[in-house]
Amino acid sequence: MLNTVARNSKNLKTKYGNLRNIVSLAEPKQPKVVTDIPGPRSKELLSRLRNIQQTGSVQLFADYEKSIGNYLIDVDGNILLDTYTQISSVPLGYNHPALLNTFKNEKNIKTLINRPALGVFPGENWPEKLESILQKVSPGLPNLTTMMCGSCSNENAYKNMFIAYQTKRRGENDFSKEELESSLINTPPGAPRLSILSFKNAFHGRTLGALSTTHSKAIHKLDFPSFDWPIADFPKYQYPLHQHVAENSKEDDRCLEQVEDLIEKYKKLNNSVAGVVIEPIQSEGGDNEASPEFFQRLQKICKSNEVYLLIDEVQTGGGPTGKFWCHEHFNLESSPDVVTFSKKMQLGGYFHTKELSPKLPYRVFNTWMGDPGKLLMLETIINVANDQNLLKNVRETGDHLKKNLIEIESEFSHLINSTRGRGTFLAINAKTTQLRDHILDKLKQRGIQSGGCGDNAIRLRPALIFETKHADIFLDSFRNVLIELNK
């Protein structure tokens, strides 16, 4: 039946409504934990995988045939309500019927298996797919480069900023002979000293360029050579926000002054800042948020210094904050110069201004330049999200979650604090790292898959189909864990 629904494209839009119910009906009613986690079967698989690779980060082995909707089911039969969704990368939950149907279509299978070098031999429908899927969700930016993951999206977006910055410096001149030759041996002027300004606790990826702008945890960085690029403080707010307006506004001032000083300092060091990269909410680094005013002022500083502004929406993009892009909450006077994405978007990439589009080919290029198969998945995701008004669902579920988290916080203020975030992209701090880890463990024992970030934050990253009924299961478990810890 589902096949007929999804194949009949005329009816697709109206029928997605039913699909939501079908997911909902197929979902377990609640979590159920039947073994330790990892259970015996997961442990068996772990010891097998350990022969091949480092497995210290593996929490469990999942049964992706059985997992459904908001429920991750593991190989030991544990049924977990998933508020973490593969590090925030699963927008429609598991085994959504519309996604299952995406590849029950011969045309789409052919797109999947005939993966082109998109920069040289794109398929006939590539321009149309970019227009009808990605351009439709563009944050007001005309140009678009597709990639495969968050790190390579940021790395390549940095390259666009470097090119545009040097192009402006160079004016109408061609590359000099000296530039052409020196670039090949990694030295100026062809490989110039230029920098990207980033923020403390930021996370922008783990390849060596992106990693030079990542400062979330030492374990991500130790032993790797790094570019000498400037790092400014990211605001650290006091909560609740409405009780600390003056302090937090001063914090914005302090951090923005640092940005201006660093731009000045690195210019003098002959290592000018070509671009600033920032997350709208710092995710891996602890779900740190900054005010719309902070971002508005940051954009002004960038403009007045002729420095490009890249907003990294790899974790925030695709709807979890209740708007498609988190920075849409900030009322910026114009779009940022670049917006990068990945995770929920399935493929990586970035939207950018015309100015950031290289004038010559092969400057930003690689074999695949993205993946049409992933774009087909994104097409389904966006269609379902539109048809079912999932952003509205995110806002409603998020409001419900946040309101209740604040209540729980006030009840257990000696254990937890600083409820924050937008949509269902929410976090709350535990007093200590140890307590945080303990809460995550206890939640898992009650069938809640959640995640931590920063030193002591619990972060929520549910799918866009996470409803208030799911939120209530989480809230109930969370409260019970705290009651237990309180005894």
Next chain:
Amino acid sequence: MLNTVARNSKNLKTKYGNLRNIVSLAEPKQPKVVTDIPGPRSKELLSRLRNIQQTGSVQLFADYEKSIGNYLIDVDGNILLDTYTQISSVPLGYNHPALLNTFKNEKNIKTLINRPALGVFPGENWPEKLESILQKVSPGLPNLTTMMCGSCSNENAYKNMFIAYQTKRRGENDFSKEELESSLINTPPGAPRLSILSFKNAFHGRTLGALSTTHSKAIHKLDFPSFDWPIADFPKYQYPLHQHVAENSKEDDRCLEQVEDLIEKYKKLNNSVAGVVIEPIQSEGGDNEASPEFFQRLQKICKSNEVYLLIDEVQTGGGPTGKFWCHEHFNLESSPDVVTFSKKMQLGGYFHTKELSPKLPYRVFNTWMGDPGKLLMLETIINVANDQNLLKNVRETGDHLKKNLIEIESEFSHLINSTRGRGTFLAINAKTTQLRDHILDKLKQRGIQSGGCGDNAIRLRPALIFETKHADIFLDSFRNVLIELNK
């Protein structure tokens, strides 16, 4: 009928033989050019795509529903014999029935659409898939890290080398407080000065770390900051090899002396070489080959200097040289420390020694850590290649191609020279860049899709299913182009 064949896994092995014939029967008998290339429909699509992105590298738009086997069919109905295969990334040609069937299987579709964060929640069959697919083709290395593309495979492999190098330096000690703190702000000792030695004309990718080891073309490098890492000369041989044994052996000496000198020099500069990265045949840089003796001696130099050796098989891996890995031609005394792959392998990654496996989790990590959907494609590819003995086909077709290219070279030695390569991974130089580009154009007008590399090389990168009958079509066209140019 094909569905039944591929779904019936008991018969799968014996039935692949028939699939080859089916591809062969479905293929056009020969190329056919009916418009300019790009034709009117391609031009229309180009102008549409140009609104969104830089399109200077796009040659044509392909019809991936109609393309079949070794024939790329474009949107204007031109039928091109493909000797370039999406920059060497399509091992079984277009629309191979076995690949089409891979996703006509509900279990595989579920693997495809439920993409896990493999480092945290792998699926039940992940260890088994790694063992039965990737470990089976390992070049004698016990450990394996999966990634998504060539650049991120090299970048992350460099990180493994840096970690192992520093771990050895550090001995039994934990990270110091100073290391932990300094790493977060991009400075030594936590973010140490360490380097990767690479070779002139090398290509290892385009993210900023990988790009610091790439030296193929200025346009890949201009305007991007780079690490100060050492670069040695890669041998430039005189052809035919058997007539220049002494000169070429001296060339090996010269380049290897540079390697030793640079390792010494960078140690003194407090920027020690942790690893050496090299392609078994330099691809983008001009299809430059080096002798087995060169690689054997390079490995000895690495060992005696306690520097790791990474062989980058992103373009050479997966069979096109007639062995699964090109470096298997070199009779090294032991496996290299790391071997990276991507392209024909569909997903990226690297095999490595136990010593290069990080002792702590999250040091080499990202959200997806590869893609199980791509591994399913690789499974089919390897099964088909084994069943149909495609490496033997590559050797036979390659021998036939090379023998005939050498004959054509001797006939037109004033235009072309230096036929070289292994298997069907072959190249020949034109006298000038202009002549090379002209030959590529003329070939395309005759329905041959080929590619260039370096300053003046024509490179052949056909699929593993490219047979002598296809080679003859190429050879015939190539000879006719040269006759025409000779007039």
